[in-house]
Amino acid sequence: MANKLPLQKIRVANFGWVWAGPVVGQTLGFLGAEVYKIESRARIDLTRNLPPFAEGVRDPNRSLSNHACWAGNGSITLNLKKDEAKQLALDFIAKCDVVIENFGPGVMKQLGFGYEELCKVKPDIVMFSMPAAGLYGPLKDIRTYGLSLTSTTGLDSLTGYLDGAPIPVENAYSDPYNGILGAFAIVAALHYRDRSGEGQHIDYSQQEAIMQMVGPAYMDYVLNGRVAGPIENRHPRAMASPHGVFPCAGDDRWISIAVLTDEEWQGLQCAVKKAAGSDASWIDAPEFATHEARLAHIASLHEKLAMWTKQFGDTELAARLQAAGVAAAPVLNVADLLNNPHYKARKTFLEVTHPLGFEETIYGAYVKMSESEPAVRPGPSMGQDNEHVFKNLLGLPEARYAKLVEEQIIY
Amino acid sequence: MRSRLLKSALEMVEPTWGKILSKQSNEALAGIRVIELGQMISAPYCAKLFADFGADVIKVEAPASTGLPGDLSRHWGPFPSDEPHLEKSGTFFFLNTNKRSVTLDVAQEKGRAILKKLLAQADVLIENCHPGQMREWGLDFAALQKINPRLVMISITPFGQTGPYCDWKGYDLNAYHLSGASHRYCGRPGEAPLEHGTFAADFFGAISAATWGLAAVYGRSLVAQNAEGGGQQLDVSCAEAIAAAFVGGQNIGGYAQDGKFEHRTGVGMPLGAPATIVPCKDGYVWMLALEPGQWNGLAKVMGNPEWMQLDLFQDMYARAQNADAIYPMLQEWTMEHSKQEIMDLCQANGCPVTAVYNVAEAAAQEHLKVREYLVHLAHPHLGTIPTLGAPFKLPKSPGGPKRPAPLLGEHNQEVYGEMLSQDAALLTTWKRDGII
Structure with missing residues (x-):
């Protein structure tokens, strides 16, 4: 029987660029929506120029990271500096359910694609805007990058080694996070549209969405006036001990271990005692005998545990601890991701053939569906869907299409 | 569904009902009923997203008779003055707005029978139990699909329902560090890789689950092979979602092709400065x-x-x-x-x-005040206190927390009465037997 996907009747125009916006489209695409990025050779997205490139050939259609992050979006090219291109975009939007954009507030309006304009061509359009700090308010024009936006939410102040300075996360966790949650906002608005007949303009503040992650720490401030600092890898509610990342044998090898219950602690005790060749008496010390005691002596417990873990390889030790009922897992590096048996079994990463003919590795459907096979498509090459959209969907005659290409309107 | 038809019929004949319903239907997800079997962060936050945008979320919690009543986050605090109290946990308060709570001991056969009756009338189940546990209880998707072919089951776990680690025990910490995110992106070289100072993996899993799950609900009639079906299970691994969409997106293509990869540096962006x-x-x-x-x-x-x-x-x-x-x-x-x-x-x-x-x-940012991001809620034990509002604004169908997190079993009578038409006597029996 043919594969049925839940969003297969939804068509999306995606003005999103860089990372977060394209991921919104990608997410809807996995779920069956027909998504087209609107881009142009007149202003090539900077992520299309990020190395490394397929087969080492520098070209905006060969950036490997760009493809993985954009995969699932189709692509049409329109030089929006030209009025005819703007009209074509509006003609296209008239046949869409959703418009996505992640420019600053007001940019879409300047381009001629403000919400009111879109409603004129498609009255029940769902327009999704995801500026850094929302569409209004004193910080609406704040300049940030995805990786530093988190600093305005309190999240960065919690990240780092104990009693030390905040340590930056070296890439924008918030981009894919907001990309995926942004798609939730859109589907919620589609639910509403189908019931009420009305579209709407979603105001998605990336700051506010990310700030939800500090909820537990924020409540401690509300209830006790306590302002948390960096917590290393400790349990955010201080309810577990040990709870951290410990060194293993080998170069930059680590294991995560979290003990929340007495049963898990007993499992850890057994595992430590079973390991030949190490002095295990510390694990029975009275200062570690109860949950409360372990929390009170977490620093010395971590120190002793680290001396023990570093004798073992990370995967070997994780298996050993799991067998004893302890929550432990290796700390993977990038290379491990591709070779890890769990991710292999779940087909997390897969090789696909790009429309231009080369092979590349991207991530597939990271959520598994029991009745639908999510659509996995390779990263778009610029304008790959021009003919389909402009000729089939908008019905442009061949001659007119060719002229628009020649005049660099479809460009 | 019959109940919905009945409601719209009521709407036509009964103006008061009509008013109440039209007020409700302003919310984006009105009409979707969710059963949550969630603990701690991931499933509760996923279900909160549904609840805050208008779905009827019924949270099923363990009764006092089990020795560990309620969602674990009720025991986690933060508590005012650090004094533990089941109804005063800040984490629970934040994660469970707009939900109703019923108590039910699903470890008992009778409790599971009641849960199945609730699930027969639900659109969505959101759970983060260990996969083995759900199988043992006979609550795996294959079993639930027979009870309700339209049920969308959202399962959120650190590692997922399949693969060599699916039976592993894990928490947020283990999931995060299995994703490659810490090793690649946070911490000083030679020192321990770091997670963000929160439940970062659970949150990432929760939002992935909510999005995919809501889409599955939206498209049920498209997916259905016949008039009855359309439900499905969504298997979300918190570790995998981050490994793919965050770390994999930026790194995996290059590594697969060139065999080279990078490590954390402790500097925000080492290639450019400042x-x-x-x-x-x-x-x-x-x-x-x-x-x-x-x-x-x-x-x-x-x-x-x-x-x-x-x-x-x-x-x-x-x-x-x-x-x-x-x-x-x-x-x-x-x-x-x-x-x-x-x-x-x-x-x-x-x-x-x-x-x-x-x-x-x-x-304290003025910006957030202007945007009314912080919302004050009156709670019977915590008083009127603020919490974080909706993560995004739907102007025509505003979301966000309106009702505070429920007391443990606060809605037993209401929910069981409404969904199972149980009389007070039976509820008393259930209570006596420690089922609710």
Whole structure:
């Protein structure tokens, strides 16, 4: 029987660029929506120029990271500096359910694609805007990058080694996070549209969405006036001990271990005692005998545990601890991701053939569906869907299409 | 569904009902009924997203007779004055707004029979139990699909329902560090890789689950092979979602092709400069000045010192190569100014520097007040206190917390009465037997 996907009747125009916006489209695409990025050779997205490139050939259609992050979006090219291109975009939007954009507030309006304009061509359009700090308010024009936006939410102040300075996360966790949650906002608005007949303009503040992650720490401030600092890898509610990342044998090898219950602690005790060749008496010390005691002596417990873990390889030790009922897992590096048996079994990463003919590795459907096979498509090459959209969907005659290409309107 | 038809029939004949319903139907997800079998962060936050946008979320919690009543986060606090109390946990308060709570001991056969009756009338089940546990209880998807072919089952676990680690025990910490995110992106070289200082993996899993799950509900009639079906299970691994969409997206193609990969550096963006967190007079700022306009904006704010005018330093890569010289000179200036001062001056001059706010400062931002992000809720035990509002605004169908997190079993009578038409006597029996 043919594969049925839940969003297969939804068509999306995606003005999103860089990372977060394209991921919104990608997410809807996995779920069956027909998504087209609107881009142009007149202003090539900077992520299309990020190395490394397929087969080492520098070209905006060969950036490997760009493809993985954009995969699932189709692509049409329109030089929006030209009025005819703007009209074509509006003609296209008239046949869409959703418009996505992640420019600053007001940019879409300047381009001629403000919400009111879109409603004129498609009255029940769902327009999704995801500026850094929302569409209004004193910080609406704040300049940030995805990786530093988190600093305005309190999240960065919690990240780092104990009693030390905040340590930056070296890439924008918030981009894919907001990309995926942004798609939730859109589907919620589609639910509403189908019931009420009305579209709407979603105001998605990336700051506010990310700030939800500090909820537990924020409540401690509300209830006790306590302002948390960096917590290393400790349990955010201080309810577990040990709870951290410990060194293993080998170069930059680590294991995560979290003990929340007495049963898990007993499992850890057994595992430590079973390991030949190490002095295990510390694990029975009275200062570690109860949950409360372990929390009170977490620093010395971590120190002793680290001396023990570093004798073992990370995967070997994780298996050993799991067998004893302890929550432990290796700390993977990038290379491990591709070779890890769990991710292999779940087909997390897969090789696909790009429309231009080369092979590349991207991530597939990271959520598994029991009745639908999510659509996995390779990263778009610029304008790959021009003919389909402009000729089939908008019905442009061949001659007119060719002229628009020649005049660099479809460009 | 019959109940919905009945409701719309009522709407036509009964004006009061009509008013109530039209008020409700303003919410985006009105009409969707969710059963939550969730603990801690991931499933509760996923279900909160449904609840805050209008779904009827019924949270099923363990009764006192089990010895460990309610969602574990009820035991986690933070509690006012650090005094543990089932109804005063801040984490629970934040994660469970707009939900109804019933108690039910699903470890008992009778309890599971009642749960199945609830699930027969639900659209969605959101759960984060260990996969083995659900099988053992006979609550795996194959079993539930027979009871309700339209049920969308959202299962959120650290590692997922399949694969060699599916039977592993795991928590947020284990999932995060299995994703590659920490090893690649956070921590100083040679020292332990770091997670964000929160339940970062659980949150990422929760939002992935909510999005895919809501889409599955939306498209049920398209997916259905016949009039009855359309439900399905969504298997979400928190570790996998991050490994794919965050780490994999940026790194996996390059590694697969060239066999090369990078490690964390402890610096925000090692290839360009300045791009990292630096100390200032009263804390820290996220110092970012990459493009020439940004760098020159920063120079202007700093009074155009001579060294910043060097041609060499017009290029962010050249600056990064001289990071050892540049950062101390920038720091000399930042240490004389407050985070807010630096942010305001830089932003006004086209340079994307932001203050590293602590949680109190973040919550105090005028911007968030203007946007009414913080919402005050009256809670019987905590009083009227603020919480974080909706993560996004749907102007025509506003969401966000309206009712505080429920008391344990607060809605037993209401829900069981409504869904199972049980009379008070039976409820008393169930209570006596420790089922609810």
